[in-house]
Amino acid sequence: LEDAARRAGVRIHTRTAAEQITALPEGGFSLALSGEGVATLGPALRASRLLVATGGNPKSGAYDWLRELGHTVAEPVPSLFTFNVPASPLRDLPGVSVPHARVVIAGEKLQYEGPLLVTHWGVSGPAVLKLSAWGARRLHELSYHSTALISWVPAHTDESLRSWVQQFRLDNGKKQVVAHAQFGLPTRLWRTLAEQAGLGPETRWSEVPAKAQNRLLELLLRTPLQVQGKTTHKEEFVTCGGIPLAEVNFKTMESRRIPGLYFAGEVLDVDGITGGFNFQAAWTTGFLAGQAMATAPVPQAAA
Ligand SMILES: Cc1cc2nc3c(=O)[nH]c(=O)nc-3n(C[C@H](O)[C@H](O)[C@H](O)COP(=O)(O)OP(=O)(O)OC[C@H]3O[C@@H](n4cnc5c(N)ncnc54)[C@H](O)[C@@H]3O)c2cc1C
Structure with a gap:
C-alpha cells in the first residue's frame, strides 16, 4: 500500500x-x-x-x-470494551467460554446474546463487546458500574427451564448433579454453578432440595456479576x-x-x-x- x-x-x-x-x-x-x-x-x-x-x-x-x-x-x-468484575463468582474459570449466552444489564434496556469468554479480570467475548458498543453512552453514564446478569441457557425462560428440570429429575433421579454438565455447558462452569447453588459433589438429582434447585435455576438464568470498570484506555477498540x-x-x-x-x-x-x-x-x-x-x-x- x-x-x-x-x-x-x-x-x-x-x-x-x-x-x-x-x-x-x-x-x-x-x-x-x-x-x-x-x-x-x-x-x-x-x-x-x-x-x-x-x-x-x-x-x-x-x-x-x-x-x-x-x-x-x-x-x-x-466503545468495544470488556467488563471488569473484581469479585466475580467465575474468577476460578478464566479461559472458559460458551458459544451462546445472554448478557443483560440489570435495570437497563441493554442486553446482547452471543459467545462469552470468562477472563482473568471479568468477562469478554462478542456478547460483552457488542453490548458495550450498543450501550457505550449509557455505560459511560453509569461510570462502568452495573450488575450484569448472565443467562447460560438463553433459549430458556423461567417456566421452560423449570419444566425441563422437573422432567429431567424424573428421568435421571440417580444421576449425580455436579458430575454431569447439562445444556452443553463446560464441565468446570457447570460444577461452579452447582456448587454455588449449594449442591455437594455426591448429590443426585432426586435428592436436590427445593431451595438448591431454585438457586441453580436462578444461576443458570441470571448469574449476577458486579461490573466495576472496563478494560483501560488503549485496549478498547x-x-x-x-x-x-x-x-x-x-x-x-x-x-x-x-x-x-x-x-x-x-x-x-x-x-x-x-x-x-x-x-x-x-x-x-x-x-x-x-x-x-x-x-x-x-x-x-x-x-
Ligand atoms: C486493538 C484494536 C483492534 C481493532 N480491531 C478491529 C477489527 O478487528 N475490526 C475493525 O473493523 N476495527 C478494529 N479496530 C478499529 C479500527 O482499527 C479503527 O476503527 C480504524 O483503524 C480507524 O481508522 P482511521 O484511519 O480513521 O484511524 P486510525 O487507524 O486511528 O489512524 C489515525 C492516524 O492518525 C494519526 N493522528 C492522530 N492525530 C493526529 C494529528 N493531530 N496529526 C497527525 N497525525 C495524527 C494517528 O497517529 C494514527 O496513525 C481495532 C482497534 C484497536 C485499537
Missing part, C-alpha cells in the same frame, strides 16, 4: 503532528505542524483541500482543534462520538461547514460492532473523500 502511495506521488511524513488548521480568507488552509517533519516541510503547510483522518480518541479535548474550526463534536466515549454525520456530505465526505475540508474514518461519529465494520467505515469514507478531493475544482485563490 505504501509503495502504491509513493508511486502515485504521495509524500509520507511520520512523527509529524498536525497541530492546528486555519481556514484562509482567500480559500484553502494552513496546517500548523510539529515534530520531525517541520525540518523538511517548515512549520506550516498550505493546502487547497484537506482531509482529516486522525482516528478516534475518547478524550473530548482531542477534538478541540476541530471545534475551533467551527465543527461540533458528539461527545466521545469508549473504537470511539463512539466525533464529527456529527449531519455536518458532512456523505457523497464526498466534505464538511458542510468548511468547504475544502474533508473527514474520513473514526474521527467521524461512526462506530461499529466487532466484525470489521470499523475498518470498512474507515476505508469507505477514505475512498469517497479521496475520489471527491481528486476531482473537485481547485479554489482559484489557492491554486
